[in-house]
Amino acid sequence: GNSVTQMEGPVTLSEEAFLTINCTYTATGYPSLFWYVQYPGEGLQLLLKATKADDKGSNKGFEATYRKETTSFHLEKGSVQVSDSAVYFCALKWRSGGSNYKLTFGKGTLLTVNP
Amino acid sequence: DSGVTQTPKHLITATGQRVTLRCSPRSGDLSVYWYQQSLDQGLQFLIQYYNGEERAKGNILERFSAQQFPDLHSELNLSSLELGDSALYFCASSVEGRANTGELFFGEGSRLTVL
Numbered sequence: 001g002n003s004v005t006q007m008e009g010p011v012t013l014s015e016e017a018f019l020t021i022n023c024t025y026t027a028t029g030y031p032s033l034f035w036y037v038q039y040p041g042e043g044l045q046l047l048l049k050a051t052k053a054d055d056k057g058s059n060k061g062f063e064a065t066y067r068k069e070t071t072s073f074h075l076e077k078g079s080v081q082v083s084d085s086a087v088y089f090c091a092l093k094w095r096s097g098g099s100n101y102k103l104t105f106g107k108g109t110l111l112t113v114n115p
Numbered sequence: 116d117s118g119v120t121q122t123p124k125h126l127i128t129a130t131g132q133r134v135t136l137r138c139s140p141r142s143g144d145l146s147v148y149w150y151q152q153s154l155d156q157g158l159q160f161l162i163q164y165y166n167g168e169e170r171a172k173g174n175i176l177e178r179f180s181a182q183q184f185p186d187l188h189s190e191l192n193l194s195s196l197e198l199g200d201s202a203l204y205f206c207a208s209s210v211e212g213r214a215n216t217g218e219l220f221f222g223e224g225s226r227l228t229v230l
Contacts, residue, residue: 032217034217041223042223043205043207043223044158044221045220049217089158100171102171103217104160106157
């Protein structure tokens with residue numbers, strides 16, 4: 001079936017460190033890929049997305065490239081800040097039939113950035 | 116502010132009881148989704164409504180039910196509550212059709228504690 005697998009956390013980094021959170025997917029057809037972020041005490045919000053192979057999504061210094069050959073969509077940031085501490089979710093949007101789409105989330109990765 | 120409103124924010128109740136969670140979607144969004152977030156299960160899709168009709172069902176227990184009203188607000192009813200139902204319940208909304216980019220807009224969640 002269609003699914004996403006993301007690296008288990010928690011991930012703890014020092015400020016200004018490089019961040020990678022791995023995400024791989026299994027899907028048929030041509031899915032879209034997303035990263036959502038959940039800050040403490042809040043709901044999820046879209047961080048970035050990519051709708052086709054080789055697309056790069058970027059926002060707030062975060063980037064992820066849709067790699068069809070490796071079925072991956074890894075999230076990266078060159079220099080993290082304390083304010084980036086949050087839970088990050090990789091998600092897959094796929095056609096479930098007709099004009100219906102489904103969004104499947106990974107389990108989430110908790111990132112803590114220490115000053 | 117995502118524009119999605121959920122009430123109540125916190126709810127404490129006893130096993131065997133029944134509760135109703137309420138969600139008002141973003142203005143203009145016809146689709147409403149319900150998710151359950153717990154530490155062990157991650158983010159689980161429960162059910163989706165589109166313009167008053169059920170569109171997709173996920174891992175929703177038979178003790179749970181939902182509906183979407185003509186004004187597009189939605190309610191999630193949880194009955195015969197068990198300790199394991201303690202979780203954060205999120206509502207999300209989205210546009211549909213050609214405007215659908217796959218982005219969901221999440222509310223801040225309703226935290227249910229069953230004692």
